[in-house]
Amino acid sequence: MKKYSIWSNYRFAYGPLLKKKKKIALCTLAEAVFSIFVPIVGMAVTSMIVGRLEQGTSIKQLSVTILLAFTGYGVLNMAKAYLEARGWPQYIEVRTDLFIIPPLEKDLSISMEQYEDSEVHKLREKASDCVWRNLDGLEGFFHDNSELFKNSLGLLSYALLTGMMNWKILMALAVVSAVSAAAGMWVTQYYRKIRDPLAACSMTMHYVNRVVDDVAGGKDIRIFGLGKWIIGKYDEAIKEHRRLAFKKDIREYGSNILDTVLAAVRDVVCYLYLITQLSQGMRISEFVFFLGLVGGFSGWLGMVSKNLVAVKRDSDMICDLREYLDLDVEDGGEQTCDTEDSFEIVFDHVSYRYRGAKEDTIKDVSFRLAPGEKLALVGVNGAGKSTIVKLMSGLYLPTSGTVYVNNVSTRELDRKRYFARQAAIFQEPFRTSYSIGENIALSEQYDCGQVWNVLEAAGLAEKVRGLEEQLDTCLGKDIKKNGVQLSGGELQKLLLARVLYRDAALVMLDEPTAALDALAETKIYENYHVLLQKPTVLFISHRLASTRFCDRILVLEDGEICEEGTHGELMGQQGRYYELFQVQSRYYL
16 A cells, blocks of 8 residues: 655645646635735724724714725625635636546556456545545645635734734644644544445445446346345445444544634633733723734634644545556556457466455466467356456456467557457447447447448348437437337347457457347357458357357366367267257257
């Protein structure tokens, strides 16, 4: 866990602000100056009026003086109010313009192994709190530092004036405020202890929100009556979050009560001292001015101590954000494996163990996938098929052994360029609620003619031409009411069109047709077989009949290759593949 000093957090937050938002920095400075100057002017005006009364100034002259003084004071107050009103909106602008995008970019750039790690998810949750909250984190850091700067200048100004009156009073005020600040830091230390449990509660609540918002899962939730159960999970997380927050709030209430008591003691002592000075000959106008000065100094001191506590809390949240942003991005090396049509993939004694697992999921696997070859990978659930797909694609790196792509290790490969030459369809096909054209090209900019060509090849062109907006038709009704829902078979055709549009050198199909019936799946795989002649292709399917057209079949069991050959060869061996095929085929005889 990396440590970040509060000073480095200042550079992290204010560096971009001073570089790109200088106007906001100037407004913050102006607000601080007006916030200090205006109250002093107010006290001076009041003291002046009392002094004029002591001097016996006429009512007419006094009225003119009051009118001019309060006109000027009113103008200053209007300027101060305007600058203060800009405060929160401008900090929202800084947060949204400069700091929201980097965490999103990090979400998309960290490795799949990191993305699937629960500890990384917890850190991501805390990082999100830092950039999405208004009162805490980055936005709070800007606001609380603005207040700290303003209150510190005010404190310094009032301290100089109060010290002219009596330095002992100044020291007493400082000691009382130090005790108050210590109580606030105690609250902050407790908050640091509960940040991880609070993040875990937030993760649960966000997960439940995603489940409830999933249209596809809505049928199961209603049919199985899962509403009460799901709400119960959410309620448990809320109660735990509330329990932890309540303990923090109790400490804050205790700190606030202590502040109130100390402030009362502080004010009583100061006022008694001023009354004593008044009885010893102090002028009333001086008494009024110093009375306001002591009250103002006490207020500045109390606010500075609170600001220091708030800034420390915000800085801790920025540490979480920076730790997430500093996660290593595994882009691999700089070597390329460019090819015209297809890749050669070699697994050389590859093993892989998931984080926290006690044993390897893939165990000493070796095989070669020749350029342009169609390879089927079969096996029961949990055999490690999907893990091999992730290793082949470069999403995972082997725990031991090496995966070679055109004789280049995936550890040394420029994986971004490698990804650009791949196409994959997984068990849960990726689709967005944007247009059909965008879903095929996976981009806002695409070649309409080429999209129609691949739709024609995939057998979906007629369906799309019959839609009112054709390629601009949205999938689903999340964005537009006139969006369409494709059937399972139609969605598979769209995914096939996506693969064809990408013109990839490596295509991986990880049970994409699991939700289709056997006949529909066979038809889809026949289309893949006919249309994907050039690229290297890896097929994974539970239904063994769908893999008969492949050049070669690997049988995976408990993370190891137990059989290899064509469909005919494996059936002739009457081994594990033969047993699996016989079990499946009896349901169709």
